[in-house]
Amino acid sequence: MATAKNIKPTESELEILRVLWDKEKATVREVHETLSAHKDAGYTTTLKLLQIMFEKGLVKRDDSSKTHIYQANVSKEITQQQFMGKMIHSLFSGSSTQLVMQALGHHEHSKEELEEIQQLLNNLKKQ
Amino acid sequence: MATAKNIKPTESELEILRVLWDKEKATVREVHETLSAHKDAGYTTTLKLLQIMFEKGLVKRDDSSKTHIYQANVSKEITQQQFMGKMIHSLFSGSSTQLVMQALGHHEHSKEELEEIQQLLNNLKKQ
DNA sequence: CATTTGTTACGATTATTTTCGTAAGCAATA
DNA sequence: TATTGCTTACGAAAATAATCGTAACAAATG
Numbered sequence: 001m002a003t004a005k006n007i008k009p010t011e012s013e014l015e016i017l018r019v020l021w022d023k024e025k026a027t028v029r030e031v032h033e034t035l036s037a038h039k040d041a042g043y044t045t046t047l048k049l050l051q052i053m054f055e056k057g058l059v060k061r062d063d064s065s066k067t068h069i070y071q072a073n074v075s076k077e078i079t080q081q082q083f084m085g086k087m088i089h090s091l092f093s094g095s096s097t098q099l100v101m102q103a104l105g106h107h108e109h110s111k112e113e114l115e116e117i118q119q120l121l122n123n124l125k126k127q
Numbered sequence: 128m129a130t131a132k133n134i135k136p137t138e139s140e141l142e143i144l145r146v147l148w149d150k151e152k153a154t155v156r157e158v159h160e161t162l163s164a165h166k167d168a169g170y171t172t173t174l175k176l177l178q179i180m181f182e183k184g185l186v187k188r189d190d191s192s193k194t195h196i197y198q199a200n201v202s203k204e205i206t207q208q209q210f211m212g213k214m215i216h217s218l219f220s221g222s223s224t225q226l227v228m229q230a231l232g233h234h235e236h237s238k239e240e241l242e243e244i245q246q247l248l249n250n251l252k253k254q
Numbered sequence: 255c256a257t258t259t260g261t262t263a264c265g266a267t268t269a270t271t272t273t274c275g276t277a278a279g280c281a282a283t284a
Numbered sequence: 285t286a287t288t289g290c291t292t293a294c295g296a297a298a299a300t301a302a303t304c305g306t307a308a309c310a311a312a313t314g
Contacts, residue, residue: 014217014218015217018217018218076218079218080218080219080229081229081233083214083218084214084226084229084230084233084234087210087211087214088230088234090141090142090145091141091145091203091206091207091210092207096230096234096235096236097236097240097243097244099211099230100227100230100231100236100244101243101244101247102207102208102211103211103215103223103226103227103230104223104227104244104247104248104251105247106208106211107211107215107223108223109223109224109227109251111252113224114248114251114252116224116228117224117227117228117231117248118248118252120228120231120232121231121241121244121245121248124231124236124241125238125241125245
C-alpha cells in the first residue's frame with residue numbers, strides 16, 4: 001500500500017502527521033516524545049498508530065535498521081486542501097469566499113500579513 | 128442540558144445541523160427526507176441522532192405535540208469559528224493568514240467575490 | 255371498532271478509533 | 285554469559301460514533 005490519496009487522516013493521525021511534517025524524519029520515540037508535551041498516551045499507542053498509518057500509506061518508513069524511521073507520505077499542502085474542501089462544503093455552503101471572510105474577520109492579522117494577502121489578491125484580480 | 132458551548136458536533140451531527148440551519152425548524156421526517164437525497168440511513172437513525180443531539184444540547188425541540196419539532200441550538204457562525212480555530216491550529220501552525228492564503232489561492236472566486244474580500248481587507252487595514 | 259400509518263423511545267448491534275498489555279528479539283553492558 | 289533496556293508486532297480491550305430493530309402509543313381511516 002504505497003500511496004494513499006483521498007484517505008482522510010483521523011484526529012490522532014493528524015497530530016502525528018504534524019510532527020512528521022515538522023521534523024521531516026523521526027523515530028517512534030521522537031514522535032512520541034513530541035506528542036507527550038501536550039497529550040498523554042503510552043508509547044505503544046503511538047507505535048500502533050504509526051503502524052496503522054503505514055498500512056494506510058499515510059507514512060512511509062525505513063526499516064533497514066532495528067529502530068524504524070518514519071516519514072510523512074502525504075504532503076501538508078494536499079492534506080490542507082482536503083480538509084479545507086471538506087470544511088467549505090460542510091460549513092460554508094460550498095463558498096470558499098465565505099470561509100475567507102470568516103477567517104479574515106474573526107482572527108488577528110498583522111499589518112505585514114494583511115499586506116501579504118493584499119498582494120495575492122492583486123494577482124488574482126489581474127486574471 | 129440547555130446550552131452546549133464548546134461541544135464539537137460529529138460528522139453526522141453536522142449534516143443534521145446543516146439541514147436545521149437551512150430550514151430553521153424541522154421535524155425528524157423533514158430532516159430525514161432532506162438527508163436522504165445524498166445519504167441512506169434509516170429513519171430511526173436520524174431520529175436517534177436528533178435525540179442524542181438534544182441530550183447534548185446541540186438542538187432544542189418543541190415536544191408539545193406528538194410530532195416533535197427540532198431547531199438548532201448552536202449557531203452556524205459559532206460552529207464555523209470553532210472548526211476554523213481547530214483547523215488553523217492543527218493544519219496551519221496557528222496562522223490564520225496561511226489559511227486565508229490557501230483558500231484564496233486554491234479556489235475559484237468571482238470578480239464580485241474578490242471585491243467583497245477587498246472591502247473587508249480595506250476595513251481591516253484602517254485599524 | 256379494528257386496522258393501518260406515523261411517531262417516539264430505547265436497547266442493542268456494528269463500525270471505527272484509540273489505547274494498552276504482553277511477547278519476542280536484539281544489542282549494549284555488567 | 286546473564287541481565288537490562290529499548291525496540292517492534294500484534295491481539296484485544298475501551299471509548300466513541302453510527303445504525304437499526306422492536307415496542308408502544310396515538311391519530312387517522314376503513
